[in-house]
Amino acid sequence: MVKLFLAQTLLAASLAFASPVLAQTPVDTWSNSFQLEGQPKYGPDFTHFDYVNVDAPKAGRVRLGDMGGFDTFNPILPKGEAAGGIGLIYETLLVPSSDEVGTYYGRLAEGLKIAPDYSAVTFRINADARWHDGEPVTAEDVVWTFNKLIEVNPDRAQYYADITSAEVTAPGEVTFTFKNSTNRELPLILGQIQVLPQHWWEGTDAEGNQRNIAESTLEPPLGSGPYRLASFDAGRTITYERDEDYWGLDHPTQVGHNNFNTYQIEYFLDLTVQFEAFKGDQFDWWSENQARRWATAYDFPAVKDGRVIQELFPQDYNDSGVMVGFVMNLRRDKFADPRVREALNYAFDFEELSNTLFYGQYERIDSFFFGLPFKSSGLPEGEELEVLESVRDLVPAKVFDTPYTNPVSGDPAKLRENLRTAVGLLTEAGYRLEGNQMLQPNGQPFTFEILLNGATIEPVAQNLVTNLALIGIQATIRTVDSPQFINRARSFDYDMIYSGWSQSFSPGNEQRFFFASSTANEEGAQNYAGLADPGIDALIEKLIVADDRETQEAVTKALDRALLAQQFVIPAYTLRTTRSARWDRFSHPENLPEFSSGFPTIWWWDEAKAEKTGGAL
Numbered sequence: 001m002v003k004l005f006l007a008q009t010l011l012a013a014s015l016a017f018a019s020p021v022l023a024q025t026p027v028d029t030w031s032n033s034f035q036l037e038g039q040p041k042y043g044p045d046f047t048h049f050d051y052v053n054v055d056a057p058k059a060g061r062v063r064l065g066d067m068g069g070f071d072t073f074n075p076i077l078p079k080g081e082a083a084g085g086i087g088l089i090y091e092t093l094l095v096p097s098s099d100e101v102g103t104y105y106g107r108l109a110e111g112l113k114i115a116p117d118y119s120a121v122t123f124r125i126n127a128d129a130r131w132h133d134g135e136p137v138t139a140e141d142v143v144w145t146f147n148k149l150i151e152v153n154p155d156r157a158q159y160y161a162d163i164t165s166a167e168v169t170a171p172g173e174v175t176f177t178f179k180n181s182t183n184r185e186l187p188l189i190l191g192q193i194q195v196l197p198q199h200w201w202e203g204t205d206a207e208g209n210q211r212n213i214a215e216s217t218l219e220p221p222l223g224s225g226p227y228r229l230a231s232f233d234a235g236r237t238i239t240y241e242r243d244e245d246y247w248g249l250d251h252p253t254q255v256g257h258n259n260f261n262t263y264q265i266e267y268f269l270d271l272t273v274q275f276e277a278f279k280g281d282q283f284d285w286w287s288e289n290q291a292r293r294w295a296t297a298y299d300f301p302a303v304k305d306g307r308v309i310q311e312l313f314p315q316d317y318n319d320s321g322v323m324v325g326f327v328m329n330l331r332r333d334k335f336a337d338p339r340v341r342e343a344l345n346y347a348f349d350f351e352e353l354s355n356t357l358f359y360g361q362y363e364r365i366d367s368f369f370f371g372l373p374f375k376s377s378g379l380p381e382g383e384e385l386e387v388l389e390s391v392r393d394l395v396p397a398k399v400f401d402t403p404y405t406n407p408v409s410g411d412p413a414k415l416r417e418n419l420r421t422a423v424g425l426l427t428e429a430g431y432r433l434e435g436n437q438m439l440q441p442n443g444q445p446f447t448f449e450i451l452l453n454g455a456t457i458e459p460v461a462q463n464l465v466t467n468l469a470l471i472g473i474q475a476t477i478r479t480v481d482s483p484q485f486i487n488r489a490r491s492f493d494y495d496m497i498y499s500g501w502s503q504s505f506s507p508g509n510e511q512r513f514f515f516a517s518s519t520a521n522e523e524g525a526q527n528y529a530g531l532a533d534p535g536i537d538a539l540i541e542k543l544i545v546a547d548d549r550e551t552q553e554a555v556t557k558a559l560d561r562a563l564l565a566q567q568f569v570i571p572a573y574t575l576r577t578t579r580s581a582r583w584d585r586f587s588h589p590e591n592l593p594e595f596s597s598g599f600p601t602i603w604w605w606d607e608a609k610a611e612k613t614g615g616a617l
Helices: 012-016 139-152 154-159 186-191 271-279 291-296 338-345 350-356 382-389 412-428 458-469 482-490 510-515 534-544 549-566 607-613
Strands: 033-035 061-067 094-096 103-106 109-114 120-125 163-170 173-178 227-233 237-242 262-268 285-288 308-313 320-328 432-434 437-439 447-453 474-480 496-504 569-571 578-583
Touching: 033 186, 061 271, 061 285, 103 109, 109 186, 120 139, 120 186, 139 154, 139 163, 139 173, 154 510, 173 186, 262 271, 320 338, 338 412, 338 549, 338 569, 350 458, 382 549, 412 432, 447 458, 447 482, 458 474, 474 482, 510 534, 534 549
Parallel strands: 061 262, 447 474, 447 496
Antiparallel strands: 033 103, 094 103, 109 120, 120 173, 163 173, 227 237, 237 262, 285 578, 308 578, 320 496, 320 569, 432 437
16 A cells, blocks of 8 residues: 555455455445454444544634645646645545554445455445535546546556456446456555546636646646635645535544644745744744754744744654665666665765764664564564565575675774775676776766755765765765756656655555566656566565465565665665644644644644734734
């Protein structure tokens, strides 16, 4: 499941599995929920999620800041920058609860029914669901949306590759047919589709021009969600207003949610300017991404007098994993040899950065599923070893006998030893150090550029650049704004990029457009490295068809091991909590859900606090 980032029991015949099967939703019967294992917390007659305040006032305004800009309200295009908050307008068939892992409940769909042989799933559309113009949301809208997604967006076509058709099979019912019966998370994947209004997109705008879902647009769109688009200044600000006539106001999954009358997003092109704007009360919430700033920059008056509150929220990371770092573009010949790629990691001195720049706040990443139970460690054994044995001829031999570890530096002696190791690996690959230059086998100097999205990571990248220079490698840093970064990332126009992947508790189909050969040259895919490896492909396919939790964990750990062995990322670091600061105008439920801080979705405007804090309304 992509973290865009999964409810009840299987038929009695399926209970013969030795471990919990991944798909626990009953088959051949209607259910209000879907989950991959165990039982749902909320039954068919639940009235609201336990973690919300059902009496939260509907009032006030929340203002958020974001980097970059936007140039389209079309949410499905693989190009351009879609407006932030567009999900407030549109809705999905199913929505997640925040106090369960991988459990989704019906929203636009009042129920789903899985075929007995798991070859299809049918969704029954909620008869109350309405678009903002009063027209009903239909099964035809769902089919049209699905077909347009795979038509105009290659990523979605890859993601839905195991779905052969979508059709209206009864009034208000849409059935998706699967290529096979082994991909158990497909009902969830389909439940996450943002449904669009066919009648609106096939109609004409105020000037009589035909709309086109395959093109960008800044025409305010029609949705079915709790908010409407109220106003915008293209690329700079966008404001949504709560729809007083929203059809789902009393829906069990919506009670206690979306409590602000106005939801506003302000865009900035410079992070320092954005932080100064937060300090100046131009927006309400700041998620800190810089250790130094968190440790040293919160001494301004509003913090001292309590109008701005700093708070940590570990809940936001409880159900997700991450790999982030310097990703090499394997489409470039200079990174073709894995020994070269491994050598570069020896030049990154995380420990020095931790001492001088990070204030000890971060830990080094050593897994593509860091923070999840799928992280590989030690040597493979049990079912994980069996999985790797089945692809032994397709994966590096080291996955069987060498656990992955990052080099450790932190002082001059350790760094010198690591750089000597790096030179040794480069020499093995045919490189040679002549004077102060590292030469490639073709005799050309080994140089490359690191592409960054804004200036935040520049000091971290400079650590790598400085150390590489000590062994004759000339790396340079190019910092661009968000629109340029996105465009270059989508077209794979870089040598090395600072980026990464978020992972969920149910890894599966999304691994294809992260790491599969089929997406290595597909513009817009998240296969940033251009990885095209038969061993990785084989493991991804085994993961997608895993039919119990133990097998899923074993295959994911094997995949993690194989990905690490490819050495195409210099792993960076992470903090498993949200560092936040906010102007004290809001309140939240006393007990936040286990898997989300809930801001701003289940928070609300607190008039008494706002009076004391001043401004902003």
